[in-house]
Amino acid sequence: MTRQVKRAFKYRFYPTGGQAAELSRTFGCVRLVYNKALEDRTRAWYGEQRRISYVQSSAALTQWKKTGELAFLAEVSSVPLQQALRHLQTAFGNFFAQRAKYPRYKSRKKSRSSAEYTRSAFTWRDGQLTLAKMADPLDIRWSRPLPDGAQPTTVTVSRDRAGRWFVSLLCQDTIASAPATTNAVGLDAGITSLVTLSTGEKIANPRHERRDRARLAKVQRELSRKAKGSANREKARRTVARVHARIADRRRDVLHKLSTRLVRENCENQRVLSRAVAWPATSPPPPPSAPSPSPLATITRWTTSPRPTTASTPAAATAESCSPSPNSAVSGHCPAQLPSCTGRTVALPSNRTSSRRRGWPSIRLSWGGCRAGRRCRPGGPSARPQRSAGPEGGLDERGWWYPSGAPPYKIGRTRPKVTG
Known part of the structure; x- marks a missing residue:
């Protein structure tokens, strides 16, 4: 066609x-x-x-x-x-x-x-x-x-x-039109790895800025020495802009090639599930004959299990299926066929700092590529993660861990630092 x-x-x-x-x-x-x-x-x-x-x-x-x-x-x-x-x-x-x-x-x-x-x-x-x-x-x-x-x-x-x-x-x-496929893939953007797929494949971060970091620092020092408003400063500014353009072009080229490959290999009608939780590679895929339910028909709700004894080990979370509410509209694009996530265990960060440094999936991830936004949170705009206190602590209203014996933090402009 x-x-x-x-x-x-x-x-x-x-x-x-x-x-x-x-x-x-x-x-x-x-x-x-x-x-x-x-x-x-x-x-x-x-x-x-x-x-x-x-x-x-x-x-x-x-x-x-x-x-x-x-x-x-x-x-x-x-x-x-x-x-x-x-x-x-x-x-x-x-x-x-x-x-x-x-x-x-x-x-x-x-x-x-x-x-x-x-x-x-x-x-x-x-x-x-x-x-x-x-x-x-x-x-x-x-x-x-x-x-x-x-x-x-x-x-x-x-x-x-x-x-x-x-x-x-x-x-x-x-x-x-590209040939239709029933494959689906989950993506998780990270820091050490550019993207981690649900198949277990990790795509390394090219780090294009590091390749031109020394040259960029040199031309920026030369720009700082030029008098403002002079012709030499305009020449130095263009030199700095060319270095930035070189970095941006290489980043754009890598992203275009990666997105094109994922769309052609794993998508049906050019739809992608982004920012989804990556299932463990050890879990067996569902048989081809058994159709899997759509994530739009089964909205997931996340609850946490007790925190482990070591601070370096991330907490565990289990996805429980629940019936969708009238406000459980999920924005973004989702593939028609996805493996069911009921009963699967995924890795979650022990606190907010480790989530940013290690690139673990956030506890408030939702289907369709939303970064924990209020509009596409499962359960509607007013839905929040459930509080689940264990012997080591629990979750506050924003889904962040608080230690045992401490009250949940109130949502405000400032919040104390969580250690451990």
Whole structure:
């Protein structure tokens, strides 16, 4: 089964001096038009209780180009400026629909520098891309081919903090569905290991930052010696940004490859169970003929057993099945077939400190990839882990261990440190 979708293919390109200057002017004009239109809309609403639509903003843009102060807006392509107004209209639409906050102004130093060109503002011929106001095509590094017969409908040019130029081509593509599988896997993000799977496999943490730690420290020392506002400080800042970009690119590459492998091997309809408790590798898997209940139909409730005598040994917890309540909605994605966790024993930390240092699963883990959030906690927003006091102590309202003889800690801004 195939389907038609729109996909963006991002490539790096190397502009000439004239192209870089033209694109830099375009970025500045796009940012100016966006900020000025946002300022006019805000002033009109708070001062006159009047709304300004996209059509009125577009008419105002035409008048801005005729003034002496903003006559330079006519020197760049008009399409990116119109697209900036459309993006502002979309931002206000999301704000009024309560999907986002109020639009913010774009910053020259912090915001992403980009410009969007529609079909009328670029030329695509023989695999070469030429933007408006430019005579020569862009020198693009084609790291992967475009789909056969693809015609870009939208082109987005951007520049990151490290000074690298990228172009994104939006094309129509045909995607074939991956073969269905009944396998499922549980993931637990850790510290010493990047991810631990329910199959017992541990994926090591590449620690990309350690490989460039010495170089990063060197270039940061050089940056601290440069005078603020000087050209040499800008050069040193870009050098630091390139080191950070190198680390981020390698991290992103590893995560993309890992997530793609897990989705293709263990998921049905591209659904993953993340942050789930890893079952011991010694427990036998259920027979293929016996269907396993879905975690959505059986919500788990965690209770603790007595604390062991040694502080280094984590406590034990047992998952007991209970009937789901009306508020037991679990957010996230869960596979359709999962082994039942009833009666399984999993490892839990003895206190909060060991949970962070050793990477053990938290006692408030829930299905669907939620980090112990109130919204997706089993039993609904008001559900809390049960208190279970033993000879060595028990749990407080947040699911943390307290020693024997001490009252449960009250939920507040501060809490005493638990030792042992």
